Amino acid sequence: MRRYLTLLLLGCSLCALAQSDASLTLTATDRTISKHIYGQFAEHLGRGIYDGFWVDKNLPVAKQDRIRLDIVAALRQIKIPNLRWPGGCFADEYHWRDGIGPRAQRPRMVNTNWGGVTEDNSFGTHEFLELSKLLGCEPYIAGNVGSGTVEEMSKWVEYLNSNSSSTVVQMRKQNGHPEPYKVTYWGVGNESWGCGGNMTPEFYADQFKRYASFAKDYPGTPLKKIASGPNADDYNWTEVCMKNIPTSMMWGLSMHYYTLPTGNWGKKGSATAFTEQEYFNTMVNCLKMEELVSKHSAIMDKYDPKKKVALVVDEWGVWTDPEPGTNPGFLFQQNSLRDALIAATTLNIFNNHSDRVKMAALAQTVNVLQALILTDKEKMLLTPTYHIFDMYKVHQDAKYLDIKLKSPDYEVGGKSIPAVNVSASQDAAGKVHISLVNLNLTKAVTISTVLKDIKWIAVKGQVLTSANITDVNTFQQPNKLQLRAFTNAKKEGDKLVATIPAKSVVTLELN
Incomplete structure (x- = not known):
């Protein structure tokens, strides 16, 4: 009853x-209400990984290896269920073999998407999975479709999940992890309509099927493959993907939407100085998430009436102009009470659509965009948005x-x-x-x-x-x-x- x-x-x-x-x-x-709605996102961007999760060995804070433990403790407090990595746009220029093995021998690269800084690859696959273990969360890896190959992603899955005697598995064992990591959540590319390759939806749907076909299930680890879905209100992208990709091949379809205070990507608006009218306009844009989720869900219902495919909103949050005096490519912004209201409103929308929204990821966890945590050398603070996730953790895996x-x-x-x-x-x-x-x-x-x-x-x-x-x-x-x-x-x-x-x-x- x-x-x-x-x-x-x-x-x-x-x-x-x-x-x-x-x-x-x-x-x-x-x-x-799936706990995975309360997921987080950590990209190689600005001070999110380096000087965020992964710090200098001489920084006077508690660390395991170079993983900052006060951040780990704060995130365990709010029970983050998953962490998405390595991007974002960075994912489609990231080659996983560069981030394994002895750190001194790892090749360096230029992060062309975010600030043109040198990436030393000291934080790679093993470091990320150690972080996930410390956090007690599921790792969610975004594979490289834009500049990578089918073989590259296939071997990454094998490296992490197989317990065979293949060369790539022996490499994992030599790198210090004898047992498979059993990584379940895999994104097949990121923003393939934009920084991930500027593809058409028809072309991407074919690419997804190629990559997904060779990303194999290994014993005990059935993959949950997430297709690179639409940008905001690109309903045609959802239509094409749902029509052309068998629902049996994908666990989820992603969707990205950012709340811009001005609605203008050129001049987004300040994180800390705004009028009531500007606040009101921001909340109008925030509430558009209800329309987006509803309309994308309706398209998905046409092809998947039993709602087997999850809508995965794995990039969301408020995006303002960077703080004055900071590197604009690092996307560092302050976090006000307005951000908290945006977070709570968005989580309410996701909870209310939990029949289709099964996973999400706030952009981003530390020092980037609508962050949960900000750091300054050894100092750390919890933002208003962090406190919303602390308050809302009671809804994780509860009956809607x-x-x-x-x-x-x-x-x-x-x-x-x-x-x-x-x-x-x-x-x-x-x-x-x-x-x-x-x-x-x-x-x-x-x-x-x-x-x-x-x-x-x-x-x-x-x-x-x-x-x-x-x-x-x-x-x-x-x-x-x-x-x-x-x-x-x-x-x-x-x-x-x-x-x-x-x-x-x-x-x-x-x-």
């Missing part, structure tokens, strides 16, 4: 700024609660968007988690909730907010934005009553 939860968001007579007349209905389902939401509007400049967005789940212990985002910069939302057929005796919560939407954590004030206990929720009879502050994210837990 299905259970129904009804939440009424009512006006608060005690709060002059409160919204009114919103409602939310939640319905229990058998669908699971279907949502019907009626939200008040948030109006700026004669245009409006829904002020509230939400996702909810029920974990294995029966606890219900409701994550609410209030995008309105000035008005709170009061919730008066009736929960039918759900027995609960207590509510607690967490909140992330700050005085200003432009507030950030800095190395001088690393904890200005952090999760705090949410105390404006209580049980009144059979009702849940809570007031959600302006420009905030709240997750409630009903026990």
